[in-house]
Amino acid sequence: MEPSKLIQEYFRDANLPHIWCPGCSHGIVTRAITKAIDELGMDKDNTVIVSGIGCSSRAPGYMAFNTVHTTHGRAIAFATGIKMSKPELDVIVITGDGDASAIGGNHLIHAARRNIDLTVIVFNNNIYGMTGGQYSPTTPTDAFGTTAPYGNIDQPFDILKLAEGAGATYTARGTAYHTKQLISYISKAIKHKGFSIVDAISVCPTYYGRRNKSGSGVQMMVWLKDNYVDVKVYDKLPEEKRAGKFVYGEFYEQERPEYTAEYQKIIDRLRGEV
Amino acid sequence: MSNKITLMQGNEACVQGALYAGYRFYAGYPITPSTEIAELSATELPKVGGKFIQMEDEIGGIAAAIGASIAGTKSMTATSGPGFSLKQENIGYAAMAQIPLVIVNVMRGGPSTGLPTQSAQADIMQAKYGSHGDYPMIALSPMSVRETFDLTVRCFNLAEKYRTPVMLMTDEVIGHLRERVVVPEPGELEIINRTTSEAGVLRPRPYEKQPGEIVPAMSVFGDGNRAHTTGLFYNETGFPSNSTDNAKIMLERIFNKVYDNVDDIVQVEEFELDDAEIAFVTFGSTSRVVKAAVKALRAEGIKAGMLRAITIWPSPEKQIRELAQKVDHIIVAEQNMGQYVREVQRIVEGQARVQHYGRGNGDLIKPQELVALVKEVEHGTK
Amino acid sequence: MKQLELRLTGSGGQGVIMLGVILAEAAIKKGHFAIQSQSYGPEARGGASKCEVIIGSETIDYPKVQQPTLLLALTQIAADKYAQNLPQDAVLIIDDSIELINDPGTENIYRLPILVTARDVVRKELTANIVSLAAINQILGLFSKEELLEAVLQRVPKGTEILNQRAVEAGIELVQNHVG
Numbered sequence: 001m002e003p004s005k006l007i008q009e010y011f012r013d014a015n016l017p018h019i020w021c022p023g024c025s026h027g028i029v030t031r032a033i034t035k036a037i038d039e040l041g042m043d044k045d046n047t048v049i050v051s052g053i054g055c056s057s058r059a060p061g062y063m064a065f066n067t068v069h070t071t072h073g074r075a076i077a078f079a080t081g082i083k084m085s086k087p088e089l090d091v092i093v094i095t096g097d098g099d100a101s102a103i104g105g106n107h108l109i110h111a112a113r114r115n116i117d118l119t120v121i122v123f124n125n126n127i128y129g130m131t132g133g134q135y136s137p138t139t140p141t142d143a144f145g146t147t148a149p150y151g152n153i154d155q156p157f158d159i160l161k162l163a164e165g166a167g168a169t170y171t172a173r174g175t176a177y178h179t180k181q182l183i184s185y186i187s188k189a190i191k192h193k194g195f196s197i198v199d200a201i202s203v204c205p206t207y208y209g210r211r212n213k214s215g216s217g218v219q220m221m222v223w224l225k226d227n228y229v230d231v232k233v234y235d236k237l238p239e240e241k242r243a244g245k246f247v248y249g250e251f252y253e254q255e256r257p258e259y260t261a262e263y264q265k266i267i268d269r270l271r272g273e274v
Numbered sequence: 275m276s277n278k279i280t281l282m283q284g285n286e287a288c289v290q291g292a293l294y295a296g297y298r299f300y301a302g303y304p305i306t307p308s309t310e311i312a313e314l315s316a317t318e319l320p321k322v323g324g325k326f327i328q329m330e331d332e333i334g335g336i337a338a339a340i341g342a343s344i345a346g347t348k349s350m351t352a353t354s355g356p357g358f359s360l361k362q363e364n365i366g367y368a369a370m371a372q373i374p375l376v377i378v379n380v381m382r383g384g385p386s387t388g389l390p391t392q393s394a395q396a397d398i399m400q401a402k403y404g405s406h407g408d409y410p411m412i413a414l415s416p417m418s419v420r421e422t423f424d425l426t427v428r429c430f431n432l433a434e435k436y437r438t439p440v441m442l443m444t445d446e447v448i449g450h451l452r453e454r455v456v457v458p459e460p461g462e463l464e465i466i467n468r469t470t471s472e473a474g475v476l477r478p479r480p481y482e483k484q485p486g487e488i489v490p491a492m493s494v495f496g497d498g499n500r501a502h503t504t505g506l507f508y509n510e511t512g513f514p515s516n517s518t519d520n521a522k523i524m525l526e527r528i529f530n531k532v533y534d535n536v537d538d539i540v541q542v543e544e545f546e547l548d549d550a551e552i553a554f555v556t557f558g559s560t561s562r563v564v565k566a567a568v569k570a571l572r573a574e575g576i577k578a579g580m581l582r583a584i585t586i587w588p589s590p591e592k593q594i595r596e597l598a599q600k601v602d603h604i605i606v607a608e609q610n611m612g613q614y615v616r617e618v619q620r621i622v623e624g625q626a627r628v629q630h631y632g633r634g635n636g637d638l639i640k641p642q643e644l645v646a647l648v649k650e651v652e653h654g655t656k
Numbered sequence: 657m658k659q660l661e662l663r664l665t666g667s668g669g670q671g672v673i674m675l676g677v678i679l680a681e682a683a684i685k686k687g688h689f690a691i692q693s694q695s696y697g698p699e700a701r702g703g704a705s706k707c708e709v710i711i712g713s714e715t716i717d718y719p720k721v722q723q724p725t726l727l728l729a730l731t732q733i734a735a736d737k738y739a740q741n742l743p744q745d746a747v748l749i750i751d752d753s754i755e756l757i758n759d760p761g762t763e764n765i766y767r768l769p770i771l772v773t774a775r776d777v778v779r780k781e782l783t784a785n786i787v788s789l790a791a792i793n794q795i796l797g798l799f800s801k802e803e804l805l806e807a808v809l810q811r812v813p814k815g816t817e818i819l820n821q822r823a824v825e826a827g828i829e830l831v832q833n834h835v836g
Contacts, residue, residue, distance in 0.1 A: 012502075015513055045498045050341070061513055066495040068344055069514075070337065071367050073290070077334035081341025082495065084325045085299050089496055098543035107337075109275065110330035199646060267320045281681045281690065354777055391695075451719055452677060452692040454684045559719070566717035 010034035010044070014066050019058055021129075021219020023205035025176030029123050030059045032179055033092065034198070036187040048091045050079040052099035054130045056123030056202075059094045066185050073103030076111045087260035088116070097124040097138040101157050108159075109166035111269065112195045116259035119189045122159055122196040125204040133207030137203075144211040163197045164252045169198035171252040176203060177224035178248055185250060194258050201228070201248070277462075282455040284448040285310035287419045288378055289318060291426030292350050294458065295465055297376070298324035299349035301508040303331055303357060306390045307446040308380035332360035336377065340364060343373050344503055346470070346494040348430055353379035354446075355388060358397055358404070363438055366405030367505045369528060372481075372489065374433035374440075375470065376426070381445040383636045392636025393446035395558055396610035401527055402587045402611035408525060410532035412539055413441040413587040415558040419453035424463065425584070431466035432539060434635050436531050437489040443586060445609070445636060447559035460463050473497040482510040489531055532588060541584040542593050546572060550579030552648055553601045555594065557583040560607050560632070560639060567644035589617050598625035603651055607639060608632045657688070659712035663722040664788070665738050666730030667707045673784030674811065675728075675774065676707035678789060682799050682807035683711040691716050692809065697714035704733050711798070718790070728788055729754060730770065749788070749796055769832045773824065786812075790827025801828070 011034070020026050034042060037047065040162045047065040051057035060067035066089075070078040075093045080234040083091045099120050099216035100108050111118060127145060135145035144151060158172040170192040174182030182200060189196035203209065203220035214220050231249030234242065284541070288311050292300075300315035302308075316326040325342070329335040332353055339351040358379045368375045381397050383389025395484060397404075401413045412432050416422040425534050426442055433440040471491040472478055480501045483490050493499035506514040509520045515521075532539065543561075547553060554564045561582045572579040581597050583590050597604065604626050606615035615630035622628050631647055632639060662679065676692045683690035688711050695706040708721040726747040729735035732754050739748060740758035749766045750756070756765075768791055776785040779786040786808060793804050805824055812820045 013388035013514075014511075015311075045500060046496055048345075048495055064500060066493075067502045068504065069502070070339070070341075071363055071505060074333060074364065076585050077329065078341035078344070079343050080327065080329070080334070081299065081301055081338030081343075082345040084327055084338065085342035085347040085349070086345045086496060087549040107334050108333070119407070263325060265322070267323055270321045271323065279684060281677065281684050281692065447693075447719060452680060453716075454680075454689050455693070535756060562719055564715045569717070638720055640722065 006031065006034055009066055010037065011062050015062050015133065015237040018062055020055060021206040021244055023203070023209075024237070025054070025202045025217065025221065026056055026059065026123050026125075028176040029121070029182070029200045029202055030062065032174070033094070033121060033186055034063065035183045036190060036222060039183070039187055040190060042190070043092060046089055048079075048082055048089050049094060050075045050082065050091060051094040052096070052104060054096040054099045054128070055125075056094055056096040057099060059123075073099055074107065076104060076118065076120065077098065077108040080107075080111055080116055083116055083118055083260060087264065088237065089116050092190065093118055093120040095120060095122055096129075097122060097126060097159070098128050098136040101137045101162065102160050103203045108163065112163045112166035112197070114124040114254050114259040115167055115169055115194045117193055118195055119186075119192070120195075121186060121189075122197065122199050123202045124159065124199050125202040125208060127204050127208040129204050129207050133211055143208075143228060146211070159199050160197065160251055163195075167195070167209070167256075168197050169194035169254045169256050170250070171199075172250040173199040173248045175224045175228050175248055177221050181230070181248060188250070190255070275582070277459055278457040280457060281452050282419050283310065283452045284416075284422045284444060284450060284459075285380065286314055287422040287455060289314040289455070290443065291423035292376065292430065293464065293496075294423070294460075295319060295324065295348065295427045295430035296467070297348040297350050297430060298322070298325045299342035299347045300351065301329050302335040302351045302353065305332070305354045305357045307382055307449050308352045308354040308357075309379060310449070311380070315350075317496065323434065332357040336361040336364040340368050340373050340375055343375050344495065346468070348374070348468075349435070350378065350504055352380065354380045355382045355384050355390065356386070359399060362400070362404040365551070366407055367568040368408055368439040369405070369409035369411070370407075370505050371503050372437040372528065372605045373503070376429045376433055376438055376440055376442065377425075378442045378444065379484070380449040381443065383634060389636040391446070391637060393559065394609045394634045394636060395445055395560060396613065396634045397443065398586065398608070398610065398613040399616075401443055408529075410438070410529050411441065411587045412436070412438060412532060412585070413443050413626070414495045414584060415443045415586050416448055417558055417561040417582065419448065419451055420455045422448060423455065423458065425603065427463050431464065434466050434468045436486065436535070437492060437530065438528070441587075443558065445559050468492055470494045470497070471499055473499070476500060479510040480512050481508065488535065534586050536591070539585055540588060540590045540593070542590045543580075543582040543584060545582065547579035547581060547597070547600070548567040549577055550601055551577040551593055552605070552651060553578070553597055554580045554605050554607050554644070555583065555597070556580060556607045557586050560609055563639045563641055564607050564644060566641035567648070570641055570645050571648055573620065576648060576652065578647070580640045583614075583635065586614070589621065591621050594618055594621045595625070598622040602626055604628045605644070605647065605651075606630050607644060609639065610634045613653070657713040657753045658683055659710060659716070660725045661710070661723060661740060662709040662728070663721050663724045663735035664707040664709070664728045665727075666705055667733070670730050671703065671782065672705050672728070672730065673707045675785040675789050676709045676711055678807050678811050679709050679792070680711070681810065682803055686799060686803060688713060697835065700737055702781070704731070706734075706736060706738070714718060726792065728792065730784060740753055749791060749795070766791070766831070766834055768834060770830065773826050773830060777826045778819065778823045780819055780823075783819060786820050786823035787827040787830065790824040791831050794828050794831035
């Protein structure tokens with residue numbers, strides 16, 4: 001079978017097949033990013049993909065752009081240096097829930113605070129997959145992980161509320177099931193001038209699913225379909241129908257001075273160019 | 275044209291040297307006694323179109339600096355004490371991924387928070403061995419303010435030439451010392467810029483060394499190379515490989531590019547060694563103490579000399595070995611409880627007696643102490 | 657020229673570090689070698705403050721003062737700490753508000769009303785460092801008045817030139833009027 005146009009254009013097909021497990025939805029999220037890039041007509045040479053460490057962070061190796069696979073938790077900090085030194089580059093960060101909100105939580109909130117023009121896509125599967133299923137900061141309370149054998153007593157982060165509170169100027173959540181919406185959020189996030197973040201809900205049947213009896217990858221995708229509701233619909237639901245539902249959609253959008261542009265103003269002022 | 279002569283502080287000389295070398299990016303986190311490097315970078319970089327960013331922590335500081343370098347910009351980060359520990363993981367990343375970067379450590383007393391405002395030279399082994407795994411390190415150590423300028427330039431040159439992180443290991447004494455400096459004119463010192471790959475060409479094997487190259491030319495983001503950078507072992511394509519055969523080749527490459535070129539990288543100063551019967555091996559600020567002691571000893575007719583490692587890593591093995599042939603007794607003077615002495619002992623292999631003199635309590639060794647020590651050695655009491 | 661080792665002490669905020677920097681800059685301008693260092697950290701913020709300057713005709717190896725040629729103490733705390741065991745021929749300059757509790761080791765003592773002069777004559781307490789600088793120079797005869805003024809004006813904030821010039825004059829007068 002001939003690979004799809006998207007794969008031929010935006011993937012390093014020599015590096016495929018990818019390392020992800022059967023049923024893992026990271027491939028869907030990765031495809032959604034390239035689809036958004038395709039729709040936006042972005043220049044591949046001008047696009048940078050930066051990742052940290054974890055299952056999600058292997059994605060850039062398959063993507064035909066300028067790509068960097070950094071250290072655990074530090075993707076946003078590396079990306080900050082790349083964007084600061086060359087603001088003309090479009091910089092997208094691919095990170096996981098643990099990478100972004102545990103070990104890399106400090107970089108996440110401070111990049112959001114600065115409103116630096118990065119687009120962060122969190123491949124959020126509620127678990128540390130690469131190391132074999134330990135609970136992450138987005139693992140729901142009472143769920144199981146190899147390090148939460150008696151049920152998780154932690155309260156999970158809502159990464160988007162965290163980012164919004166820290167100063168992010170575009171936040172949205174999509175799921176690996178609701179791909180059309182996910183692509184449109186990623187597209188808007190990339191176009192957005194400022195710190196944007198998309199929480200992309202992904203499924204991990206191998207580690208999260210097995211431990212939590214969530215079934216196969218397909219069954220977990222069906223679960224996403226049945227339990228995630230568009231925020232616009234959710235807002236109109238009566239209270240009793242909201243119970244147990246999760247929301248996707250766009251949550252926050254705001255224009256605020258962007259960091260690299262503000263820094264450029266300092267340079268221009270000092271060099272007498274304004 | 276005559277050179278400008280000015281009173282300059284060590285940390286300021288580091289920034290002026292970096293600017294001279296063409297650096298355009300600084301990311302870091304404030305920490306005593308290195309902070310002036312951040313402050314002056316914040317002031318000066320935007321004037322030349324460069325960028326400064328104060329990151330949220332030490333790790334973010336080095337990560338952003340590496341990011342900027344990957345994007346094609348000469349970049350630097352500076353730190354001290356605890357900050358040096360925090361940066362270690364990403365120092366290993368830069369070594370593995372072969373990213374040019376200058377890391378400045380203005381050493382202070384430790385461990386832990388230690389003596390934030392006082393000097394030490396106790397991060398010498400950490401400079402070489404601080405990150406996990408096997409990797410080579412280039413580290414230079416200045417003894418004066420002017421040399422801080424020169425060696426900062428050289429750090430950038432070596433980083434670009436060998437595609438590797440390079441450390442400037444200075445300390446509180448030199449970092450905060452104000453001293454008469456004859457400022458180099460543009461063109462006076464050599465500047466090495468990055469060898470980059472041809473723009474607009476997709477490179478299937480960006481880590482394949484071309485004939486005549488010491489290291490493969492680097493891809494620049496935005497230039498159409500669309501290369502991949504990773505901290506995993508990678509092969510010549512730049513993509514991960516967990517083959518043990520490949521890992522062996524790549525490890526040897528990152529080691530050999532440094533160790534095959536020690537004659538280019540290693541610099542020492544020899545002072546009064548020609549007829550010396552007893553010699554000091556030292557580096558950085560302690561060299562000033564040793565020099566004063568050697569002069570005092572010579573004034574009394576005692577044939578003492580000094581070998582100063584300007585490049586501390588890789589260590590000047592050849593020069594130290596030659597020294598051991600010449601003198602019977604070597605005193606390694608350093609502001610710590612005994613670090614570089616281990617390296618000297620390793621090299622000397624018992625060919626001369628090697629003794630440590632130093633302490634890490636922030637109190638700079640006094641020349642008289644060294645004079646007294648040499649006299650005791652001469653009289654056979656030590 | 658014999659190497660001069662100057663130790664300048666007071667409390668944080670009195671400007672002894674600036675005083676040292678100006679001295680070192682003036683020395684360099686005159687073709688000498690000079691270095692300046694300071695106690696650093698919490699001490700520089702209100703506690704005892706120490707600044708050291710070494711001036712010589714050759715490269716200066718050891719960067720710390722060991723045998724002070726001159727000690728300036730502007731506060732009691734600084735004098736208590738540093739005005740002892742000085743070399744016999746060392747110059748000791750203390751503000752006249754200070755009581756020497758230790759034997760300084762030298763009899764070459766200048767007890768000068770530096771702080772009062774800055775406050776009442778120059779009319780700016782912050783100029784005590786410049787008054788001291790001029791006094792030091794008058795005693796050691798390092799620089800001409802013009803050389804000293806040039807070094808001062810290069811460092812002080814714009815708009816304070818006349819004030820600092822007055823401080824230099826006042827410092828010179830203090831030594832001229834000093835009765836040993």
